[in-house]
Amino acid sequence: MTTRGVVDELAAAADLVRGKADGVPAALLRGPAVRALVIATAADPGQGGTGAAALVRTGPGDWFALGHREAVRAALGVAPGSARAEEVGIASVAPEDEEVRGARAVRVALVGHDGASVGGSAAGGYAVSAPDPVLAGRVAARLEVALAGEDLTGPVRVVPPDA
Structure with a gap:
């Protein structure tokens, strides 16, 4: 089991209770399990910050850093911001x-x-x-x-x- 997996499970559970159809924009997660997750994530190498800031993924750990167009182009060898990206448009x-x-x-x-x-x-x-x-x-x-x-x-x- 990975930290990412637990975070995804918590996000899915929050989606069920927050009342998305009712326009409730957030759910508050608290308790020993959430604190343990934050501590475990903060101990994960490459993560910065404490508390909820430790859950923020940047760089290679961020699976959703790119939009769908940029992700497809990067997968095909045209990385965002590269000279090749400028060449193809x-x-x-x-x-x-x-x-x-x-x-x-x-x-x-x-x-x-x-x-x-x-x-x-x-x-x-x-x-x-x-x-x-x-x-x-x-x-x-x-x-x-x-x-x-x-x-x-x-x-x-x-x-x-x-x-």
Whole structure:
């Protein structure tokens, strides 16, 4: 059992009692079990602060530090704030049309996969081509994930290099 698991269980229990549908924004947790959890978490290396501050996770321990777009891009090798992120393009805070988001997903999918190419668009679907069918399949899978990270769906197909 991990400290994180206990914290998740406490959060789930708090969700049941706090009256979410009634607009109650918080639940107060107290008692020996909660104090023991805070003490155990404070003793966990890498955690700072005392009391509830010890429960705050930062850095590698924070599972939710990134939004869904940044998390998908990071998983595909485009870490937030990196030069590579600048190269493929950063999502605007203003709404963007599907073509802009689709083109960015294509650039993310192609990172580190020289020799492959992608044609098409968000409206009509995408065609992935590469001299090696395994490479083409890998880029097609990466493209599907990158499109999902941009909140897009669309047909992605692998075509022969001469098509």
